[in-house]
Amino acid sequence: MFAADSSALCARREARLSERRKWVKVFEACDEDNKGYLSREDFKVAVVMLFGYKPSKIEADSVMSAINSNTSGICLEEFIKLMEKKKAAQLYQNEVRQIFTAFDRQYRGFLTLEDFKKAFRQVAPRLPDRIVLEAFREVDQDSDGHVSFKDFEYAMNYGQNEA
Template sequence: MFHFIDDEPSSKEECKKLIRKAFVLSSSSKNKDSLNKTDFKCAWLYLFGYKISKYELQEYFEKLGKDYYKDVISYGEFETKAIADIKRLDVVEELRSCFISVDFSCKGFLTIEDLTKQFQIVAPHIPKNTIMDTFRELDRDDDGRVSYKDFELAMQYIDDRIIEQRNKELEEKYVFLKDTSKFFYS
C-alpha cells in the first residue's frame, strides 16, 4: 500500500503515478481515457487490493451525475476518488497502529492494565482516576475490554471535536479581522 507522507510532494507524485498506471492498465477504451464500471472495479482492485462494492461505485457515479450502467469515468474523476480513499486509509492505518502499540499482550482488545501501562510510559503525571475515567469512556459495553472498534470510534469522535473547535476559532478570528478592517477602509 502507498501513503502520503506528511503531504510530501514526492510521495504524492508516486501515488499519482500508481493511480495513472492502474487507470491505463484497466481502461478498455481505445484511447485509454475513460473507465466503465467494470474497468473501474479492475483499477480499484489493482490499487487497493480489493474490489470496490457495487453500491459504493453506484453512489460515486450518482454523485458525479452519471448513469452507472451507461456512462464512463474520466481519469480526473478516478484520481479524485482514489486520492480521497488513500487519505482515508492513512488515517485508519494510523489508528490501527496506535491501538496495536497500546495492546501490549496482542489480545486484540485493551484492558485497564494496558491503558495504565501506556499512561505510565507516556504521561506518568496523569492521576489514576483520570485513567480509569478514560477507560470507562472507551469501554462502551462495560465488559472490561476496549475493542479496536470502540477505540476507533472514540478517536474519530475526538478528531471531529478538534476539527470543530479549530473551525470555530478560525471563524471567530475571521470575524475579528473583518470587524477591524472597517477601521482601515472607512
C-alpha cells in the same frame, strides 16, 4: 537542517508524483476502450488493482453518485482525487492499528483498563487516573472490561469527527 528539510520535501513530492503516475497507469489500463472515463465496473477493477479489495455495492454507489452528472463515469482527475482520499484513509487506518498494537502490549487483541493506564502514564504522566478511567469507559461501550480493535477504531474515528 534546511538541507534535511529540503530533501524530505523532495522525497514526499517524488512519492506523490510516483503515486499519481501509478494511478494514471491503472486508470488507463481499466479504461480499455479509451472512453476517457471509468464505468462502475472499471472503477471496481481499478480499486482491486490498487488496494487489493473489491469495493462494496455501497462504496461503488457512493462514488458513482458523487461524479459529475454530465459524464458517464469517473474522469481521470476525479479518479486521482478519489485515490488520494483512499490512500489518506488507508494511512490513517494503519496509524490507528499501530496505536492499538502499542497499547496492547500482551498481544491479546483487546485492551484492558490496565493497558490504558500504562499507555497514558508514558504519554501523559500527570493525567489524573479518573480521566484515564473515563476515557476507557467511553471506549468500552459494552462495559465488559475489554476494548476490541473495532471499538478502539470507532473511538479514534469518532474523536476525529468531533474535533
